Amino acid sequence: MIEVIKVAKHFETVTGRLRRVKSQVEALKEVSFTAADGEVTGLLGPNGAGKTTLLRILAGVIRADSGSVRIDGHDIEREGAAARRQLGLLGDAKGLYPRLSARENIEYFAKLQGLPDQLAAERSQQLIERLGMSKIADRPALGFSQGERMKTAVARALVHDPQTILLDEPTNGLDILATRAMRGLIQDLRQSGKCVMFSSHLMQEVAALCDRILIIHGGQVVAAGTPSDLLAQSGCDQLEDAFVKLLGTEEGLFG
Numbered sequence: 001m002i003e004v005i006k007v008a009k010h011f012e013t014v015t016g017r018l019r020r021v022k023s024q025v026e027a028l029k030e031v032s033f034t035a036a037d038g039e040v041t042g043l044l045g046p047n048g049a050g051k052t053t054l055l056r057i058l059a060g061v062i063r064a065d066s067g068s069v070r071i072d073g074h075d076i077e078r079e080g081a082a083a084r085r086q087l088g089l090l091g092d093a094k095g096l097y098p099r100l101s102a103r104e105n106i107e108y109f110a111k112l113q114g115l116p117d118q119l120a121a122e123r124s125q126q127l128i129e130r131l132g133m134s135k136i137a138d139r140p141a142l143g144f145s146q147g148e149r150m151k152t153a154v155a156r157a158l159v160h161d162p163q164t165i166l167l168d169e170p171t172n173g174l175d176i177l178a179t180r181a182m183r184g185l186i187q188d189l190r191q192s193g194k195c196v197m198f199s200s201h202l203m204q205e206v207a208a209l210c211d212r213i214l215i216i217h218g219g220q221v222v223a224a225g226t227p228s229d230l231l232a233q234s235g236c237d238q239l240e241d242a243f244v245k246l247l248g249t250e251e252g253l254f255g
């Protein structure tokens with residue numbers, strides 16, 4: 001379960017060589033929500049809405065300026081290690097160690113999470129089978145296709161069997177078959193009682209998979225609820241129209 005209370009985050013940027021100009025980006029402005037176990041929560045918003053920033057804060061990769069986050073009851077500031085044990089993150093970078101094989105990449109992360117060698121090997125093998133990676137499992141990651149990299153990164157995020165799973169644009173760059181496999185995996189995770197949160201700027205993707213949807217725009221939650229809640233809130237009878245109305249712009253949603 002994820003509990004977020006009034007989380008805010010800004011970034012400072014400096015431009016110009018001769019005359020340095022400082023500016024500030026308010027990436028998140030007092031965002032609050034709860035994401036439950038056994039549900040898929042979609043984080044929907046156009047480019048630059050604050051989705052990646054929010055997921056990175058939830059995963060403890062960057063710190064919020066203010067507000068609080070609890071993962072399965074553990075405060076990410078005060079009980080960071082306990083919170084991170086419950087978390088699997090598929091981040092935006094998906095960097096793999098190029099000289100290690102897919103299996104070694106997965107096992108290495110399992111060991112970083114504190115799994116003993118044998119359990120790390122067993123869990124890695126289970127995920128390799130579940131994700132249909134047997135043919136690439138023992139090849140070095142260097143030269144992997146986008147889909148192969150994605151599968152390895154997903155296995156790595158799930159290898160310690162986390163209760164809460166954060167996926168940043170998990171189908172980005174995947175072909176139709178790989179996208180369907182990813183959707184199946186997300187549904188299986190929900191079925192087994194996990195709390196799954198994933199970000200997307202594609203309305204169709206979120207509508208197809210999510211029990212609850214959080215729409216963010218300009219660093220703020222502009223609407224939240226089940227798909228039928230969103231229809232009721234917007235007064236529309238099509239989800240696509242509801243999203244546009246709640247967001248106040250069509251920008252970036254249908255890319």
Ligand SMILES: Nc1ncnc2c1ncn2[C@@H]1O[C@H](COP(=O)(O)OP(=O)(O)OP(=O)(O)O)[C@@H](O)[C@H]1O
Pocket residue numbers: 011012013025026027045046047048049050051052053054201
């Ligand atoms: N390290 C950073 N330094 C400066 N600004 C940043 C930084 N990270 C994010 N931002 C800014 O914060 C805002 C939110 O960015 P974020 O990456 O969270 O959006 P997003 O919803 O994930 O967008 P996209 O769909 O385009 O990936 C943007 O205006 C972005 O430029």
